[in-house]
Amino acid sequence: MSENNFPKLHNATWPGLVGKGANSEPPIPFDTMLDMTAKAEVNGVKFDGVDLGLLDPHININMSDDDIKRLGEKIGNLNLKVGSLVAPIWGGPILGSKDDRATFVEMVRKACHFGKVLRDIGIRPYGVVRIDSASSPHDWEKDPVNNQKLIVQTFQEACDVAADFGEKLAAEGEICWGGMHSWRTMLNTLQQVNRPNMGFQADMAHTLLYLMGYNHPEDRILPENFDWKDRNTLTDGLKTITKALRPYTFDFHVAQNDGTVFGSGSHDKTGRHCQATDPNGKLDVVNDAGYWLRDENGNLTKAFKHICWDGCMFPNEVMMRQQTWNDILATLIKVRQAHGWSEAEKEKLVAVGQ
Structure with a gap:
């Protein structure tokens, strides 16, 4: 059997920044993140790209x-x-002022322009622009009806801007963002935005927390004091949220979670990203990735051309070990072999830097 060559395997660069800074460890330079990614190799297979x-x-x-x-x-x-780009929208929280919302949309515009330049030179053949509400669940809960309207309206405006660049937007499913802090609030947001270029960015570490109802207990799926040895109940829960959100999923992060929340630096608590080999991980990463990458009948969706590993808030000591990235790459390779496919590739050759 030939090796699958899709989806492409990417590493994220922003874990060098997220959760770092004045109240935590120093950021890891961009060039270092690139270098660690480029050096990773498992049986001759390397990362295909970066988000x-x-x-x-x-x-x-x-x-x-x-x-x-x-x-x-x-x-x-x-x-x-x-591949995918993260728009720097946090200076314009949607649940802030009118000017904040204008800043949010402008940052999306700038990110889309950035992405188009990379597409035009042939270095970015796939991927989306990732966004979130840049606002907390606490602020959302103060007035769910009207705050949800503000999020939907602002996302729609951002979608209109993105459409001018031929871009898709993916809202990050993370419990620390208002209007997307539970699987039902996330689903409602996507349904209300109702734009063809508005989708969901699923991260396995974050979406596991959806099952547990952190920040929105009304939507918890797993019972309180859940016994993690009960794999059947966990599987049913995973099937519930993936069935609901998979049709909207434009972007996907392979990750592990130990069932706890964690935050560092200025980043609010969210699903803990664990190392690929963490013995406390609650997910069967390769198997459970299939609930996102395949439909209910087990057929590949092929909804996106690449998948990414997100190691946000790993300690610097862990991130500076080359073996960390080799282990991550090995896990991504296993996911691709289990849920990937093979297709001919067409390279777009464009002179770069002219």
Whole structure:
């Protein structure tokens, strides 16, 4: 049997920043994240690309088109592609002021432009722009009806902007974001936005917390004091949320979770990202990825061309070990072999940096 070559396997660069800073460990430089990704190898297989957080101090969202092209050239020289981008929308929380919401939409516009430049030079053949509400569940709960209307309206405006660039937006399913802090609130948000270029970004570490009802107990699926040895109940819960959210899923992060929440730096508590080999992990990562990558009948959806590993808030000591990234890559390879496919590739050759 030939090796699957899709979905492509990506590493995320933003774990070098998220949860780092003044109240935590220092950020890990962008070039270091690229270098660790490029060096990872398992039986001759390497990462195919990176997903980028358009965040200072890694990347300046306001850099010139020429600088964006040079960035693409740097990544391409490491035999990596670019996939999804994270828009830097946190300076414009949707549940803030009218000006905040305008800033949110403008950051989406800048991210879409950034992505188009990378597409045009041939370094970004797939991927979406990731967003969230940039607002807390606590703020959302103060007035769920009207706050939900603000989120939906702002997402719709962002979708209209993204459509002008041919981009899709994916809302991050993470319990720390208002309007997407439970699987039902996330589903309601997607249904109400009702745009063809508005979808969901599923991260296995975060969506596991949906089952437990953190930040919105009304929507918990697993019983309180759940026995993690009860695999049948866990499987039923995973099937429930994936059936609901899979049709909207544009972007997917393979990850592990030990069933707890964690936050560091300025990042609110959310599903803990564990190492791929963590013995306390509650997920059968390879098997459970299939609930997102296959439909209820077991057929591949092929809904996206790449998958990514997100290791946010790993300690720097862990992230600076090359073996960490080799272990992550090994897990991604297993997911692709179990739930991937093979197809001919067409390379778009465009001069970079001109």
